[in-house]
Amino acid sequence: MKTTEGVLLASASFSIVTGGIYWFTSYEPAGTFMLLTMAAGLAFAACYMALLRRRTALSSDRRDVHMPEAQGEAVGVFASHSPWPVVLALSCAVGLTGIVYGWWLMAAGALGAAGACVGLMREDREARSS
Amino acid sequence: MTATTALPAPRSHVGLLGWLTTTNHKHIGILYMVTTLVFFGFAGAFAAVIRADLMTPNHPLVDRQMYAELFTLHGTAMIFLVIAPFALGIANYMLPLQIGAPDMAYPRLNALSYWLFLLGGLVILSGLLTRDGAAAAGWFAYAPLSTTGSQGNGMDLWAMGLLLASASSIMTAINLIATTVLYRAPGMIMWRLPIFCWDMIVTSLLILMAFPPLATTLALILIDRNLGGHIFDPSHGGSAVVYQHLFWFFGHPEVYIMVLPYFGIITEILPVFSRKPVFGYVGMVLSTLAIAGLSMAVWAHHMFATGAVLNPFFSAMSLLIAVPTGIKYINWIGTMWKGAIVLPTAMLFAIGFLLNFLLGGASGVMVASPPIDYWAEDTYFIVAHMHYVLGGGSMFAAIAAVFYWFPKITGVMLRETWGRLQFWLMFIGFNATFWPMHLLGLAGMQRRIYTYPPLPGWGLLNLIATLGADLLGVGVLLFLWNVWVSLRHPVPAGPDPWGGFTLEWATTSPPPEFNFTALPQIRSNRPVFDLRHPLADGPARQSAAEAP
Amino acid sequence: MPGGTTLQAGEIHRVWDIFLLTATAIIVTVYVLIFWSIAVYRRRGEGLPPQFHDDLPWEVGLTLLPLLIVTGLFVLTYRAEVRIEHVAADPPVQIRVTGFEWSWRFEYAGGGPTVTGTPEQPPVLVLPVHQPVRIDITSSDVDHAFFVPAFLFKRDAIPGFVSSFQWDLSEPGTYRGECAEFCGLDHAAMNFTVSVRSRQAFADWLRRARAAHPGPATALPPGGRPATRGGALAGPAVR
Numbered sequence: 001m002k003t004t005e006g007v008l009l010a011s012a013s014f015s016i017v018t019g020g021i022y023w024f025t026s027y028e029p030a031g032t033f034m035l036l037t038m039a040a041g042l043a044f045a046a047c048y049m050a051l052l053r054r055r056t057a058l059s060s061d062r063r064d065v066h067m068p069e070a071q072g073e074a075v076g077v078f079a080s081h082s083p084w085p086v087v088l089a090l091s092c093a094v095g096l097t098g099i100v101y102g103w104w105l106m107a108a109g110a111l112g113a114a115g116a117c118v119g120l121m122r123e124d125r126e127a128r129s130s
Numbered sequence: 131m132t133a134t135t136a137l138p139a140p141r142s143h144v145g146l147l148g149w150l151t152t153t154n155h156k157h158i159g160i161l162y163m164v165t166t167l168v169f170f171g172f173a174g175a176f177a178a179v180i181r182a183d184l185m186t187p188n189h190p191l192v193d194r195q196m197y198a199e200l201f202t203l204h205g206t207a208m209i210f211l212v213i214a215p216f217a218l219g220i221a222n223y224m225l226p227l228q229i230g231a232p233d234m235a236y237p238r239l240n241a242l243s244y245w246l247f248l249l250g251g252l253v254i255l256s257g258l259l260t261r262d263g264a265a266a267a268g269w270f271a272y273a274p275l276s277t278t279g280s281q282g283n284g285m286d287l288w289a290m291g292l293l294l295a296s297a298s299s300i301m302t303a304i305n306l307i308a309t310t311v312l313y314r315a316p317g318m319i320m321w322r323l324p325i326f327c328w329d330m331i332v333t334s335l336l337i338l339m340a341f342p343p344l345a346t347t348l349a350l351i352l353i354d355r356n357l358g359g360h361i362f363d364p365s366h367g368g369s370a371v372v373y374q375h376l377f378w379f380f381g382h383p384e385v386y387i388m389v390l391p392y393f394g395i396i397t398e399i400l401p402v403f404s405r406k407p408v409f410g411y412v413g414m415v416l417s418t419l420a421i422a423g424l425s426m427a428v429w430a431h432h433m434f435a436t437g438a439v440l441n442p443f444f445s446a447m448s449l450l451i452a453v454p455t456g457i458k459y460i461n462w463i464g465t466m467w468k469g470a471i472v473l474p475t476a477m478l479f480a481i482g483f484l485l486n487f488l489l490g491g492a493s494g495v496m497v498a499s500p501p502i503d504y505w506a507e508d509t510y511f512i513v514a515h516m517h518y519v520l521g522g523g524s525m526f527a528a529i530a531a532v533f534y535w536f537p538k539i540t541g542v543m544l545r546e547t548w549g550r551l552q553f554w555l556m557f558i559g560f561n562a563t564f565w566p567m568h569l570l571g572l573a574g575m576q577r578r579i580y581t582y583p584p585l586p587g588w589g590l591l592n593l594i595a596t597l598g599a600d601l602l603g604v605g606v607l608l609f610l611w612n613v614w615v616s617l618r619h620p621v622p623a624g625p626d627p628w629g630g631f632t633l634e635w636a637t638t639s640p641p642p643e644f645n646f647t648a649l650p651q652i653r654s655n656r657p658v659f660d661l662r663h664p665l666a667d668g669p670a671r672q673s674a675a676e677a678p
Numbered sequence: 679m680p681g682g683t684t685l686q687a688g689e690i691h692r693v694w695d696i697f698l699l700t701a702t703a704i705i706v707t708v709y710v711l712i713f714w715s716i717a718v719y720r721r722r723g724e725g726l727p728p729q730f731h732d733d734l735p736w737e738v739g740l741t742l743l744p745l746l747i748v749t750g751l752f753v754l755t756y757r758a759e760v761r762i763e764h765v766a767a768d769p770p771v772q773i774r775v776t777g778f779e780w781s782w783r784f785e786y787a788g789g790g791p792t793v794t795g796t797p798e799q800p801p802v803l804v805l806p807v808h809q810p811v812r813i814d815i816t817s818s819d820v821d822h823a824f825f826v827p828a829f830l831f832k833r834d835a836i837p838g839f840v841s842s843f844q845w846d847l848s849e850p851g852t853y854r855g856e857c858a859e860f861c862g863l864d865h866a867a868m869n870f871t872v873s874v875r876s877r878q879a880f881a882d883w884l885r886r887a888r889a890a891h892p893g894p895a896t897a898l899p900p901g902g903r904p905a906t907r908g909g910a911l912a913g914p915a916v917r
Contacts (some may be wrong), residue, residue: 005662010419088245092294437841504833
């Protein structure tokens, strides 16, 4: 995790430096803005990683761990099947085409998407309670 | 490794409903790969018509409108629906296996990504069914041509379909990064990750930085076209130059998104078939990061000929990218050097990649120089450059990946004789198609013209290119034949037909639902090799020597 | 002779020659190494080859060498570009070039003439040899690009933006010009001709042209903003 944080931090630093050089050599606003907002995004992610690292210790990050030590660790909750992703995708696709084919399509898409999101949340709740 | 909790399953896990509701990364990976193959068929067919149209001077086979739709959809499909998603599909399948994880971090998000990708592609292509035809402003859809200069719904469907595909890519990027950060097997520290995984993480970071500007640009196009916007309309205070900045800030990282995964694939294949560890592991990681970082700072080299950008800044940055790319070549050669090389089809295509991509990289360095770019920009020289890196490069690496990992995914070997024949047809066909285009471009043939006059050399070079493309097509058909024959009369592969190095070869072919029943100890970037050769020299022994 | 048509083309061609030489040297070296590896280091039997995976001196050295090479290439590029981009303070011939769907308009400063083309009748840009010519280029609708292959040069024509460049023509002759930025249906037909003449011949032409068409352009050619049909990028409704 320290490595990931380092990568994000290095990328953010590179972006700030490049954005700065770009502004002072070109005074071109579009490129400067994009480079600096990119730096901000990467810095934000780096900060999050730093905070996450403080409260997480992964056996993945231990150089000399032996497999029997890590046995029995709860890895996570993994869905095995769900109908909601395809429903959500269809709703988004249909809804988006409403821009040219009629606003009622957007409404239908929004409804479908809302329903799919509710379905996903209920699935999640069921999994955590079982 | 135990204790994975499955959500309650619906009544049917098999058949069509099973595929529609799957969240398993292996199934989703297969869905991606098969879908990209179908889109590749469409995009390739469009290219075949283009090449037939250009075979001889003043002899177009399609009208100007159709031609514009063909090259727009060919580019759009190859870039957004084939090369990038195929890499994400392979990553979907292989990354969790290579890091020793049971699935991706967010399986349902993963499924959503796939369906958005499929639907996005269908929405883009559905433009062909509309009254006024599909998008016809080129794959980069410069405004104002794409806004005030294009009527009909095809252009809107293009933007909407791409918005869906963009969302799909962003979600997959999030998933890949989260999976790698959180679900590596015990002992799989970041500096022991297979280089393919490193390249996929960096690709994912690039996606996160590049696709939001694209999505913004697409939304702005839709606003200009449908909601009375004038953002890119100079006659109402907008700017056509800003469109190019926005687009290429995405567009340049996009080409590295289409290449870095394939660098990773080559870096998986060369060590196994040279029987040596990857040379310069740290250099490989650092060079990938350098390429990604620099790629965000070079976008306006696509705008050298506008006179609207600071050319020297972008020229310097673009020339610099050659350095980390050179490091990769040095490390690839170092991997093969003094090795014990065998040449199955996967290795042939990997070497083909090395030979082809170098030419594409060289022409890229040339046009990183604005003086040369003033000559070559928007000519067939650029068409040659881009196809050498994406076709001779990424496509060849994609085929190498298929021959390498097909046994793992299906449990069955592909036929080597058909594979070799396919390689030679494609290598010769590819070079015959695109090498003449360097000369065509320097002779002045510009891009995106549906026919051309009989100027000296233009006819002959175009004819050779068309014949080469036909050969290339035969090679692709041969591949389909190979897959059919190999599945029809299967030769079982077993868990590790190649003597592989990385964790995917430590489980069955194909792997069980949550991938591993047991994991070997991980002390280097090649844990399966270490398992089979516990006394050998290499990274594991070095790691043990360095341990406290 | 390639690169002999303008001073700027000469600069471009010199840069090209050096890049080509460098690229060829690198490609040949890498190809030789790859073919050597495949030919010589083949698997014979079950034993493992030496498992080396690092060599810091080689790696550092072969990082610094490409860095040196690209630095040299950049310096060469930058110098040439400064010379190519140079625009004289008050050049004797100044022409405003406007691209439109689907031809070109040339407006000569200082009293005209204005030359407007059509796809069926491509316009001719008459220029004098051995005199700096400044061209200010823009578009009245979508992006186009003004490309003369024999001059190894193009510049984009972007609506709402004017870009200037200079040509110092060295070689009289007639040269083909094209549009090099996809701009719609008749992009392939948006050609023009550059006619480079002796200074005397140019002066004669200018005098005659001004007498025939005095003054700068009054209006865009008919249908300058094209009426389009459907998703197609159709031609102007009226010509």
